[in-house]
Amino acid sequence: MRKILLTIFCVIQVQISWANDGYKLWLQYLPFENKAVAEYYRDYLENIVLIGNSPTHSVIQKELEIAIEGFFDMKNKPGINLNPSTALVWIGTEKELSKDILPELQSQINQLGDEGYILKYLHGKVIVTAKGNAGLLYGTFALLKQIQTREKLENLDILENPKIQLRLLNHWDNLNRTVERGYSGFSIWNWHRLPHHIDQQYIDYARANASIGINGTSITNVNANALVLTPEYLEKAAALADAFRPYGIKVYLTARFNAPMMLDNLSTADPLNPEVQDWWKKKTAEIYSYIPDFGGFLVKADSEGQPGPHNYGRTQADGANMLADAVKPFGGIVMWRAFVYNEKTPTDRIRQAYDEFKPLDGKFRDNVIVQVKNGPLDFQPREPFHPLFGAMSETPLMMEFQITKEYLGQETHWVNLATMWQEILQSDTYAKGKGSTVSKVLDGSLHEYKLTGIAGVSNIGTDRNWTGHHTAQGDWYSYGKLAWNPDSDIQKIGQDWLKMTFSTDSDFVKTAQGIMNQSYETLVNYMTPVGLHHIMARSHHWGPGPWVTGGERDDWTATYYHKVTKEAIGFDRTENGSNALAQYAPEWKAMWGNPETTPLEYLLWFHRVEWDKKLSTGNSLWDEIALRYQKGVEGARWMQSEWTKMNGKIDEERFSHISSFLAIQVKEAEWWRDACLLYFGQFSGIPLPAGVEAPKHDLNYYLNFKRNFVPGI
Template structure:
């Protein structure tokens, strides 16, 4: 009787405390908010488990797990509960490796336990206990975060029975961060890596970064720009990088660095960087040995070569395999990997820029050393709002390929547009290459199941910076989160990902979650409509890629202009990539070619990517090309306005600070959607020479105004 009274008193005080401690939320905690329970029933249910935890074993990762339970419990109960964490084995939550499991459980669940991989875990409810178990420490960490996610999303713990192994071995973030702390294509402030303070000071943000990544299963990070600076390979910077690696190690995260191909010349005055030169080969072997003395578990190199002015094997008449194998051979004794980017193009403007990576890498299939992974962008051009999948994914069965997604929104509104990138990525991951017949999806290429790759990997170009909310736009946190979830399992339902993120980041309120999820899942198609409908691509403003620039022409390279890609004239618009044009379509499997070869049957989403189409051509929609283009631009604007109205309808469901931040950005997004529509339609209308169809709003300004618009100091260049 007295015990029940004490419990009732505790929960009464707990909810009074909630009322008087509500504070603003700047978004720093990401999806690890560990927000207080919203009902007495929830608090009572989870209190029973979180108050009594057994953590069996000792290691730096065990210390991380213990701290995470403490942080979570403090958040869930507003500091009014300190969990008992010991190694007794009797806790309501039991966390320990398979080797430490009680014999009774080991025998009863032998089949499930044998299926756990080195990075996997098992969540199980057995006889009143929640069991978190794994082969390795890192699996225990992932399992702990999975349990805490279950609590954040208000799952029943007495129904847990979940075995998880990652589908892809190496799940990486690529930071395009420079040593001076600027971030190329970064829209959330400066780089979080403060090289001046390293190695003696480890900023708390590094630890919170590691926590966030570990909660998603991200286990690798490359912290320097692919447009590399050779200085990062010198002792003064290796010492700093080693300090970061030490901080990340308990979280299961390996450190990678970008390697500048000409480093032997720049750092030690070698006369050449020729990959077949014995002195160059010796230099890289010595450098690899030196790096591993600083960082014993160093992951390896990420390399951009022969692209956008970066040096590479082309300078010496060598192949991409020659260049990659040079570094791979140096790393082999230590187990390191080379992630060699396929984003290459020649010094001269090609007939079709989208063809070069395939033309250069396809003949080299099987000629790379086995610790090389070729890193391929999702599309053949450059992270456009929508592209067909990269043809290399259907063409290199003997060479491990990894996906490169762009989490930062270089071409998708940068820091002010709400665009859920999971929708774009899922479209790519489920695309069928037909490499081994129907069902040969890109997700199966990446996880190694299609070709039996020895190494599997995926990476995303990070979108974080020193902004308090990490990503500039609060909803851009969802892109980091979604990337991590899809990297763990490319088959994960993106609707479930969105729902989990919303519940963990904001609230479990059903109306809020349903409304915001609907916005998220429709946002990408809306952005494509007001930016690049019907397969238009690369029509952004020059250099900074912020805002429309379909008129961009001239300059050093034709393939850095918009007119190179859309080719608009009075006769029509579009880039013919069929056999009658550049024949880029030939790089795909015949079954894929069949989908896009015929103008009449090509999806309207890719129409102008593959075909040149007259303005008055009637499409499958029943509209002429011009009408369909104009109506889609208008539909995009109306979609942005719909997003704004839907968000306004859930005011009061979350904290004012983040709600207001997103509301103000949606206002910008609507304005810029109108700008995109008006600028593009005015420009293309001078070629189409037709009026705007009914229902499309007339622009407020003339074309000269939009073409003359300038914005200075755009971030991220």
């Protein structure tokens, strides 16, 4: 017996080790951590009345049920209170609210917009109210967030209106369910089963989006397939629109500019041709017969092979206005992307959108909004803000952020994108003097835009946790919060998200937020320090490719952008070079025009600099680049070691998943550093400075490193 005892495992040590695949996102409604907390909220949760009757009210009721089920152990569920006279939480629109309560709230209700809400503690009761149903749903989610983040309810006095009207996700999802630049599996839209099967995931998608205030979704790729405009797919899109409607979410479609030719054999797609105009009017009426509240079109034209008005010698305004006229009678809008450039245009690629759109300012219909990427190139790890912001006082502009991380490590790197977005949103355009931030362009206050909007290119896919990396859920979350209010405090956003998603444990929240705060600069350092850009591998954009040159298009190569020689590196965009700098305000021209006053973050974006040039840090350019690559790698290792400390603080499944991805991140950070320093080092001819680790392989290894079927193309 003694011998056996030595090898015995006792198996009954079951811990709170429940698997958590992350599907519930920030709507985990984690169980209350102790009895006191549970008892505090129990009073409220046992005594809710929801007044009114609509599909959105049903959705609110269901959400409260799900939340209560999460907060309490099944065996300790709150009882039922059917007596409104003792209710502690009142949820209803202003029309539904008790006349006893209304007068005291009237002055606040007067400040509410259509989608706003009030969350207020009044005479011992929590009041959730709004003008409309969507606001009421947002208010309910706000109340639940208070509870999820364990805030007291007695101090509640919140009045919130969204600062931006159109808050969209853009899915680059193809009809065959691949996702362009999607790294979390495939499209969640199962077109084949639609319209007959509405998957629970569509509902959970709508719940998640409504909880952060997203009110629109463009469900198909901007590299558009005209088929989505045919009855076969309109019937399916309509089924999605029906499912999303109670959540205040409208469906938008991408319009392929030559659809009249592809679907009905018209001989032209010229936007000034009456037959073409008529085709779009009829097609639009047909779409509205399927989807009465169809939001409108999102269009990528004259860019990267997509057809557009240029094919007929027309302007972007001609194209947009034709579609705008078609959707106008139905209240629809057109989101026209400014991401227009052409390899045959001889100027610097990053100049082209401004050159094209600035002269069209004021020439668009009032239901057109021009969608502009955050920077003038293409979602690089770091770019200065796009010069169109601030430059279009007569044409509403909306922001396009990329939530999916095409150029930022794709799904396996932890990067808190809110840090980057805040940098852009708080950039000063100086359009109307100091303080003319990009956020003020977007919320319409700077130019008094009638239409305001923001779009985020979705990072959602079929992965069990939606986004590949568990932490990429946080990018979806913070995008929604910044869409609601682009001046939001991203520290608060991050804390709330961590508490709602993982744990309210303060040590966990502090450590995880520490990682998040370092993550963006760390990534920039190990990928594209000192203003380097577009040096990733060809086509799939995964990993380093500073050697990419030649091929189909010069403006899709790395050498086009870094122009490395034995003497220097960088793209001169001052008046001595491409003069893209001229598109910015004089304040920026002064600062960025001079390499001495240009922040190192943008140095090689605007300037060509010699390898041995001494920088403000005291380092030569070469040493600075090398040391930043090294710092990036060390930052990734630090993130990994910080995360290791969180073992046991959250569920094992998500902890391990993130650990595994952090190991990949460290490995790939080293890959970036080694590949880039070996490649550029050939030109600089200068040894690596002290403190920078020797590369693991020789340059040939990196040049020949190839993986098949890299996702996201």
